[in-house]
Amino acid sequence: MANEVCFRNMDLDQPWLLEQYKSRGGYEVLTKILTEKMTQDEVIELVKESGLRGRGGAGFPAGLKWSFINRNSEASRYVVCNSDEGEPGTFKDRDILRYNPHQLIEGMIICGFAIDAAAGYNYIRGEFWEPYLRFEAALEEARAAGLLGEDILGSGFNYDVHVHLGAGAYVCGEESALLESIEGKKGQPRFKPPFPAHYGLYGGPTVINNTETLSSVPVLLKNGGDWFKGLGVENSAGTKLFAVSGAVKNPGVFEVPMGIPFSELLELAGGMKDGKKLKAVIPGGCSAPVIPADEIMELNMDYDSIAKAGSMLGSGAVVVIDDSVCMVKLLERMSYFYHEESCGQCTPCREGTGWLYRIVSRIERGEGRQEDLDLLTSVGKNIAGRTVCALGDAAVMPVNGMLKHFRDEFQYHIDNKKCLADS
Amino acid sequence: MGFKSEPMTTMTPLEDKNSLFTPEIRSQIDKWIGKYPAGWKQSAVMAALSIMQDENGGWLSREIMDDVAAYLDMPPIAVYEVATFYSMYELEPVGRHKVCVCTNISCMINGSDKIVDHLEGKLGVKLGQTTEDNRFTLKEVECLGACGGAPMMQIGKQYYENLAPEKVDEILDGLE
Ligand SMILES: Cc1cc2nc3c(=O)[nH]c(=O)nc-3n(C[C@H](O)[C@H](O)[C@H](O)COP(=O)(O)O)c2cc1C
């Protein structure tokens, strides 16, 4: 049951070409929607029924998000695809852009139709040059085939999709910062409400979804919501792209059913590298709290199971940590990241991420004090929930996860001024 | 509702913009402007800065930013804000090749420390510095979304994955 949705054409020679995408029924659903005159509400209802949840991190139901859009708004409506892919450990959307760009385009057109959008924008991180060229070439093909532009397939629907290239900023993956960035501003998140569905890009109602979310739409419409649900487990419909990296033999992106046992996913990735021992796993990107080996080996990879273990499925980025890794050093690197990437707009995040980094850093250097462990928790409490966007929370969660499960390593650093892992 | 999405338009738009850039550059920037709704040409500011950075050997001078501002009818400060916010824009001269090495978690677990040591030793510079002959600038970057190929680096627009010291040598020696 692998490779059923976003990677379904992976076995083809050049799956990114229009002709090859069409050979597998590509754009058939769009054609059906536009020529057999399905209504916009019908499309949204089908996406809702499928149980598809956002793949960018928060897991918000996609159909529900689409249904918030007021199609009679005075301002033009927009579809925005989030291909910023900045959460450390995540590298799945890059493969969709490189290998299945037409499925994303088809998904973006269907979403555009459902909310009667004026245009769609795909925000691709600036470093993804090669994937950008692939996607751009696919757009050209689609335009030439009359699938984008004026009067698509003779339906009277006018709609085009464009790329907006980022230029290096993790926070621009946050949806409202991303909108600011498309508007030609620095990427500082907006205060919410209003949410993008009411007041989004250029002030118009906007659907913003992750690359994998939008790419799933054509297939689930083609095969039906029940089929899609049946691929996964309760509350976690469909398959998921898991980007497995770290201390594994064959890292990579694997499309597997939601709810797959972690142990099976680890096996797909070739198991542990160089006979190393599994120590812990970050199950959903850098921001997701770490889960120790014995626990994760018993867990299934779906929203509810991972949440029950005190973490989150997030973007599906699975970072495998072996027992040679010092957790203090790893957390220091993560805390540096959030401090570096904080946009500086809110004081708790701008200052707090600096505090977190400096405290973890001095523990790592052997200059930690006993009070530092409690101080980390207290700084975290002063960040989480007190900021404009969730970057602050994202900085705190890994700290709390590490202190919960690997406190002994931090204590050892403070007591002995060196690593437990190395000794 | 307090918040409004509005372009930051300059009070004193420049009439003749043709003298700012060559026709080729103008047509590249105009192509980006064409993607956005009327009245929102400032959406093309990131693209314009990237185009001009490539044109200028990898960095943005104050003059270039001012020209971009004039071209897009933006106040210069709005362009500086963008140029200073995003990490891919360089505000100082850089070497011919910008070597961006990822040291984030997946790369770290796979030995990015060793790659950084090797690069620093080979080039004789530290992270953030440029070689004396101006061939290379070495830069530490955050996760580039290629963690399956860790450790990895980017030089120019190209990704290089699954690095080992010998492979790094081969790649660098193959550049001018
Ligand atoms: C700091 C931060 C960074 C984020 N980065 C990304 C990202 O790179 N890609 C992404 O799809 N969502 C990212 N998100 C989540 C988006 O804000 C948003 O929830 C998502 O794009 C919605 O799409 P979905 O419902 O299809 O998941 C980020 C959120 C935060 C707070």
Ligand code: FES
């Ligand atoms: S951690 Fe290095 S590319 Fe993601």
